[in-house]
Amino acid sequence: MPLHLALLQTVTEHPHTIDYTVQLLNTGETREAKRSGPVTNLLPQPGQLVAVDDTISPLEIVHLYESVDPASLTPADRVHLERTTFPEILARHTPPEQATDPDAASRYMSWTGIAAQIWDPSGGDHPQADHDYLKRIIEQNNGPALDIGCGTGRLTLRYLAAGLDVDGLDPSADMLAICQQKADAQGLKVNLYQQSMHEMALPHKYKTIFIPCGTFCLLINRDDALQALRCMYDALEPGGELVFNLFWEIGKGGWFWEEPDGKWHRMFYNDLPNGDQVFQYMLTDKVDHAEQQFFARRRYRLVRNGQVIHEEIFPSNERVYGKYEIQMMLELTGFRDVKVYDGWQDKPEPFAGKSDVMVIHGRKP
Incomplete structure (x- = not known):
């Protein structure tokens, strides 16, 4: 059967030869292709669909169409186009930039x-498994809480609506703007701070600080991670608690x-x-x-x-951080009674690798 392709970029053009780059819709592969012969009226344009017979060399295009309506393709091809690569093939190919x-x-x-x-x-606005877990912690600590990496307010706004005292912190002005819009629409008064967790300096102290969604993993620099823990320690009231989760499995997760x-x-x-x-x-x-x-x-x-x-x-x-690594990092920055649990469970169990999520607790003396 023919392989459907999309023309991405014309490299050279001559009276009898065109060299260009195509992308196989079936696999997403990008290949260089050549069309020889009278092509004055067949000069392809970026985004134009073509097809190649897969019984011969993939570098030789034997069928060149001025246009192909994706709706006319087979149902399988149409689903593949619409759900997977069709938007991709309409854009010019741009090589990935350097790392x-x-x-x-x-x-x-x-x-x-x-x-x-x-x-x-x-x-991103779904409650998820951490919602009830963290809500219980905030209620038990009986005081103001800080949501680090609050984003668009997934947890912050739900807790405010439930009568809890929760502020939000995030480095993204765009995410905070959405959070504020949602708060206004719900009639909620929310304190939001645009800061990074390793640079935060806030006017209030908190009984609970929590970091959901593995956000602490974004701190790839160890010094920044330690500084973030120091900032959180300073932002807690005596007896206050830090709770956050980490993703830990290298080599897993697709x-x-x-x-x-x-x-x-x-x-x-x-x-x-x-x-x-x-x-x-x-x-x-x-x-x-x-x-x-x-x-x-x-x-x-x-x-x-x-x-x-x-x-x-x-x-x-x-x-990613190991169980004992993160425990020692918290202890190094002053936290005590450090615990590492297996996932967001109603009855927390010591971390034993049953989940790809570690939940860490530490308390300021």
């Missing part, structure tokens, strides 16, 4: 722009810890209320098992009527 410098200021991902806009529609292959891998696909679509991709730059660090980039593509109209790329670097 980001892990020491650059941009090494920490901050959900801004399209990444912030897509957070709630892609499920695309999350895969070795670099130079390819963008699709992660999520979401429909927006206005009919636009957002496709999210991940490109792994480096996995450093010795340093427990993962360097990658996320690509967000906004698609309207089959056309890529906007694209943003962010660093997506993370670090």
